[in-house]
Amino acid sequence: MIASLWSSIDAVWSSPLLRRAAAEAALVGVLGGVIGVHVSLRRLAFTTMALTHATFPGVVIASLLGWNLVLGSSAFGLLVVAAIALAGGLGRLDHTTTTGVILAGGMALGVVLVSVQDGFSTNLSAYLVGSVLSTSGSDLALTAAISAVVCGFVLAAHRPLVASAFDPAGVRAAGLAASAVDVGFLVVLVVTLATAVPAVGTILSVSLVVAPAATARLWTDRVGTMLVISPVIGALCGAGGVILSHWWDTSAGATIAAVAGAVFVGSTLISPSTVSLRSPGRSARRQTALR
Numbered sequence: 532m533i534a535s536l537w538s539s540i541d542a543v544w545s546s547p548l549l550r551r552a553a554a555e556a557a558l559v560g561v562l563g564g565v566i567g568v569h570v571s572l573r574r575l576a577f578t579t580m581a582l583t584h585a586t587f588p589g590v591v592i593a594s595l596l597g598w599n600l601v602l603g604s605s606a607f608g609l610l611v612v613a614a615i616a617l618a619g620g621l622g623r624l625d626h627t628t629t630t631g632v633i634l635a636g637g638m639a640l641g642v643v644l645v646s647v648q649d650g651f652s653t654n655l656s657a658y659l660v661g662s663v664l665s666t667s668g669s670d671l672a673l674t675a676a677i678s679a680v681v682c683g684f685v686l687a688a689h690r691p692l693v694a695s696a697f698d699p700a701g702v703r704a705a706g707l708a709a710s711a712v713d714v715g716f717l718v719v720l721v722v723t724l725a726t727a728v729p730a731v732g733t734i735l736s737v738s739l740v741v742a743p744a745a746t747a748r749l750w751t752d753r754v755g756t757m758l759v760i761s762p763v764i765g766a767l768c769g770a771g772g773v774i775l776s777h778w779w780d781t782s783a784g785a786t787i788a789a790v791a792g793a794v795f796v797g798s799t800l801i802s803p804s805t806v807s808l809r810s811p812g813r814s815a816r817r818q819t820a821l822r
Contacts, residue, residue: 535778543774548664553773555666555674556787559730560739560765562678565685566723567744567765568757569716572696578615580737581630583724585611585637587733590658591644601673601725604733608721611637612714641733661732661784663773670729677726681719685758692716693754730769731784738788739765746795749802768794 543549570579586608593603615629645658685692694701695712720740727736747760772787779786 540774543777548666549773549777551666551668551671552663552783553770555671556663556730556769556773556783557766558671558674558678558769559727559736560743560767560769560787561762562674562681562723562765563727563736563739564743564747564762564765565682565758566720567740567742568747568754568761569685569692569696570720570740571744571748571757572693572754573716575720576737576741578630579720579724579740581634581637582608582611582721583733583737584634586721586724586728587638587641587658588644589725590728590733591641594658595644595648599673600729601677601722604725604728605722608725609718612717612721657732658728659732659734660782661728661730661735663730663783663787666729674726677722681723684715684719688712688715731787735784735788738791739769742788742791742795743768746791746798749795749798764794765791 543553570576586604589604589607589610590600592598592607593600596603611633615633641658691712699713723740724736727739730736731739743761743765744757746764747757750760751757768791769787772790773783775781775790776783776786
């Protein structure tokens, strides 16, 4: 078994195609891990899932027109964000209801667009769960550039992002535009999800945003530490998923998402926060330390 796994690792390292796929998955994992910390702080996991579904038509349209999938998905995602903001501003519907309707509508539109193509089932599968093994050198370069820009934005806007997540009223009282920070974050989130589409598809891209950050949260209470742990977990899940998919001969995108989920579940069993819940004495000491 160990020899077989090592053989898969060696195959990934030796093959340019698999090496690019692993690098792409690792970069997307880092990107998702960084953004996921702020998704966790803002409790936007459901909104993130809705955006992954709602941007599906953008991926299909870009494919039909021969455009870059990341650019097409990003453009359509920004339209979705504008629609959610507009609908929420009407005041008659709560944010969750609006998001749910747009989620279903976006996915339905995407499936309708795919169904007009030849090879409907094959195309739908590639869009939904990704095709990281088809990563080209230019795709990898684009992902690296987007990752650098997004991570730079998060680092530069760290204080306003954290402040608006915990105390938006305080941010406004300090004379800062909390809404501008929120919109900027949503734009970056859409770009991140669009970047993850070629690797893990529209449905599974949420796994590399939510799972690494949720796992990191189990191991630390500090935002700065989360911003270190989460992208590391994301990168390991991404590259590890590609290796395991080659070993097991399974879908790469689905395997990456499964690995991220398994790491989260494992952490819930052994993390310090879980141990504290099992031991009242440790829990009390932990709460005292946090104060």
